[in-house]
Amino acid sequence: MRLNPAVARGAFRNVWVVAEVLSGHIQPVTHELVGAARALADVRGSEVWAIVLGSGVAGQTGGLIACGCDAVIVVDDPAFAAFNDEAAARTLVQLIDKYRPESVLCGATTCGRALIPRVAVLADCGLTADCTGLAIDPDNGDLLQTRPAFGGNIMATIRCSNHRPQLATVRPRVMKALDADPRRTGRVIREPLTPDPSDALKRVIEVFHSTETAVNLGDASFIISGGRGLKGPEGFNLLRQLASRVGGAVGASRAAVDAGWIPYAHQVGQTGQTVQSKVYMACAISGQIQHLVGMQSCDLIIALDKNPDTPMMQIADIAIVGDLFEILPELIRQIPAT
Template sequence: MKRAKVNQNINLKEYSDIWIIGEQREGKIHPVTIELIGEGKKLAKGIDNKVVVVVAGYEIDEEINKLLYYGVDKIIYISSPLLKNFSTDGYASSISRLILERKPEIVLVGATSIGRDIGPRIAAKVGTGLTADCTKLDIDKEDGKLLQTRPAFGGNLMATIICPKNRPQMATVRPGVMKKAAHVDNPSGYVEVVEADITEVDIKAKVVKILKSSKKTVDLTEAKIIVSGGRGVKGPEGFELIKAFAEKLGGEVGASRACVDSGWIDSMHQVGQTGTTVRPEIYFACGISGAIQHLAGMSDSKYIVAINTDPTAPIFKVCDFGIVGDLKKVIPAMIEEVERNKEFEI
């Protein structure tokens, strides 16, 4: 395996283009890919670069072509039967070999379970650094470097990190953080199909069987309405009221980390810095104080409604509508109101 040395003396001028590592699961493109394309297009304007999406897989031509309609300049489709199912070795090796050969300036990866797995491995294989879980990306107007901002010290301050000596500049971004690229009617980009530079021996782990979880999964990133409960719900039974309200509105249930840590609700419901980043049309924060780490995951919601007994709770500083009151009284009254106004729709 070719492995570059860190701090090598590289010619930075040889590097160009912004690469998005596109993610597919069972042949379906993950929404984070569209979000990264949106961000890549924004960054590309600052350094006059092309936006290229790289997707590894097999027999997914139709999905690949759909990506052109997000206005990318090019898609590199690494196609091989060996890449039909995700494997850390297969995906990280084939993508890093392409990076070493083609020299992109910036590489963005979704901070999903797959992205978190292959991102650091690719960075190590190509001899560069990686900033994980960025919440903001920008281009330095003076020298064109990528400014990678992420929470540090438990979310109490934001650190902006640069990669001055190595290339590519690599960052992961969590789903739901960046805005999706807009659809274009007449795409001008094209697809280049390349063969994977790997063989069976490169893939040490073999997929024997794929077993689906029987647990109902929650997709908070795509939800238009989220009703979240915090420590103010007082226990697991308090989530019954939160669930009833969410159901009435056709929304999903979210939670603060305090509730997840207490075992009141599954971690897939956690919103925040170490949970999911969400941007629904309406976010109801019920019995949530508004700690900075919670706000990091939901402050981009279109409307925030807070219900809290404490009028000095920080959540009231960020909400659009605040109700000072006991959630056990306020939520049933709101459910009743929704029942009266059956035409409630987002």
């Protein structure tokens, strides 16, 4: 709501994380956001709360507390068995009204990006989409929300000084989860779902989880990615062979996907997936900004290119100057098959 003499900034406290629940399970992005929220709350001397709207989720609060939450609000109701934008938004607005958080974070997933704009309107709050950086003003609690726009060519920082709470969706796999500490303690608060006549206006009649999208680059610890320099779909066979030797996954630049050499599910970057693997090996990927924003938080970046001066070769931790068609077969030969 808009701050005014009757609604003071100081009435809002704590950082909330709206859990991402898919088929009854809390998703990793939630733990990442709890990690980010912990850092923000510590600056403000406040608490981290997770809000779990789901069906059969009551048993999963321990993991959230172990990774940094001080409190977890659970609304466990069959209405949340599938993603229910309207009921979830209404419930969040009621909880915001009751408990008055200072900031609310949610994963920038298809669900989060549908849900939180609805909350922002109903609760009269500012919302920043798809943040990749978060900081907090220690004095007044203003979130400094950084996000890429224009395909990553511009980083904008957004502040929302006159409204509370401040809402942000945060890109998955950018923030880091804390290590779980089972000794941590926290409170669990049960809240009911308040039914509403409008619930009859939408019902989910089928849910399909694909195993096909198990290209899941998000979970891979070693990614070998290829770009235009692979020269064709056959080039990806080398990457697949290397990936199978190191237990990795294959990624691709937009140029390679647009050329039809490999399906879109492999695409890394602003319009593809954001990845945060331990190793990211870019083979003949020049490193346009729209690709870099999707992989630059990987731990170790290796670039392999004939051209030593590409942006990717500049940002890499290890830059190998050479022909991938000569070096990759040699690498595959030198790594024993397991």
